[in-house]
Amino acid sequence: MRHEETEFVGGPLDGRVLEVIVGMTGQPPRSYTVPVPGDDGRPDVTYVYHRQPSPSRRTRWVFVYDPEGKRPPGPRWPWSKRS
Numbered sequence: 001m002r003h004e005e006t007e008f009v010g011g012p013l014d015g016r017v018l019e020v021i022v023g024m025t026g027q028p029p030r031s032y033t034v035p036v037p038g039d040d041g042r043p044d045v046t047y048v049y050h051r052q053p054s055p056s057r058r059t060r061w062v063f064v065y066d067p068e069g070k071r072p073p074g075p076r077w078p079w080s081k082r083s
Contacts, residue, residue: 001021002021002022002026003019003020003021003022004019004020004022004026004028004059004060004061005017005018005019005020005059006018006019006020006028006059006060006061006062006063007054007058007059007061007062007063008049008062008063008065009062009063009064009065010064010065011047011049011065011067012034012036012047013034013047013049013063013065014065017058017059020032020063027051027061028051028061028063029051030050030051031048031049031050031051032048032049032050032051032063033046033047033048033049034046034047034048034049046069047065047069048065048066048069048070049063049064049065049066050063050064050066051063052064
C-alpha cells in the first residue's frame with residue numbers, strides 16, 4: 001500500500017505531518033477520523049478532518065479540523081435516496 005505525507009491543520013493534530021494511505025487514484029480519503037477513547041468515565045471523542053488542497057508546496061494535501069465533526073457531502077447520484 002502506498003502512503004503519502006499529509007499535514008494536519010487545527011484541532012489536536014495541528015502541525016503534525018502523518019503518513020496517510022492513498023487510494024488507487026493517489027489521493028488520500030476525503031475525510032479522516034481520529035477516535036480517542038475517554039479516560040476516567042468520560043465519553044469517547046471522535047475528531048474529524050477534511051481533505052483540502054495544500055496552500056504550500058510542503059505537501060500535496062492538508063487535512064483541516066472540523067469542530068462540528070460532520071462528514072463532507074458525497075456525490076449526488078440520480079439513483080441514490082435523497083436524505
